[in-house]
Amino acid sequence: MNDLLNLALEAHGGLKRWSKVEAVTVAASVSGETWKVKRKVDYLKNVIFQVETKRERVTGDFPGQDKLSVFEPNRVEIKRRDGSIIASRNDPEASFRGQEQFAPWDDMDVAYFSGEAFYTYINTPFLCTYEGFISEEIAPIQVVGETWRRLKVTFPDTVKTHTKIQIFCFGPDGLLRRHDYHVDILGGPPGFNYASDYRNVDGIVFPTRRLVYAREVEHQPTKEPLLIDIEMGDITIAYSSVAAV
Numbered sequence: 001m002n003d004l005l006n007l008a009l010e011a012h013g014g015l016k017r018w019s020k021v022e023a024v025t026v027a028a029s030v031s032g033e034t035w036k037v038k039r040k041v042d043y044l045k046n047v048i049f050q051v052e053t054k055r056e057r058v059t060g061d062f063p064g065q066d067k068l069s070v071f072e073p074n075r076v077e078i079k080r081r082d083g084s085i086i087a088s089r090n091d092p093e094a095s096f097r098g099q100e101q102f103a104p105w106d107d108m109d110v111a112y113f114s115g116e117a118f119y120t121y122i123n124t125p126f127l128c129t130y131e132g133f134i135s136e137e138i139a140p141i142q143v144v145g146e147t148w149r150r151l152k153v154t155f156p157d158t159v160k161t162h163t164k165i166q167i168f169c170f171g172p173d174g175l176l177r178r179h180d181y182h183v184d185i186l187g188g189p190p191g192f193n194y195a196s197d198y199r200n201v202d203g204i205v206f207p208t209r210r211l212v213y214a215r216e217v218e219h220q221p222t223k224e225p226l227l228i229d230i231e232m233g234d235i236t237i238a239y240s241s242v243a244a245v
Helices: 003-011 033-037 092-096 107-123
Strands: 021-031 047-052 058-061 068-072 075-079 085-090 134-143 146-154 165-170 176-181 191-201 204-217 228-239
Touching: 003 134, 003 146, 003 165, 021 107, 021 204, 047 107, 058 107, 068 107, 075 107, 085 092, 085 107, 092 107, 134 165, 146 176, 191 228
Parallel strands: none
Antiparallel strands: 021 047, 021 228, 047 058, 058 068, 068 075, 075 085, 134 146, 146 165, 165 176, 176 191, 191 204, 204 228
């Protein structure tokens, strides 16, 4: 394990503590220009995501609605609260192939996109230690008077995520400042995902705000439009044992 990854793990709560976590539940509001383009403007304005840590599975709960979404790498479902299935899709990634940039999304498209996104975001940086992940430190950059050290991470083929190779930028304190990637299923330009407003929850440190912009030139975002805006409210952690570590 490299020195930068060790620094990031400790800053976000430590791998020992994280190893006890089974799931993280996050109340979220997700908005931005992407949802206008996909004709889902208010779809994720009030949703509760349960993100598992031992396997790639994300459940979305829509308060006030008889609806849940379930994301797994090779299947998504929309269900009623009694467990009955409204709709399902095997190999959901395939439905994005050949999609035009401004094509509207259905509920299962949103379940897939939000599932792969929140699985990565909530598990960062700990997922870099999971089986099959390869990470290496690359050249740092200077941003707003800080030196950001950068971790280049190659995801295994078994994990569904935005794209196979992603870069995580960490500040001098070891906390994530920015997350750089392409979104393969959108077929768009590279994006910058800025993380801020950190909160300590039972010793695990999470960014509760994420702002995503397109990248116009090297290391510089395009400030308009704001593609994705994620605000996180209540966060709770489920552990593998009754007592938190």
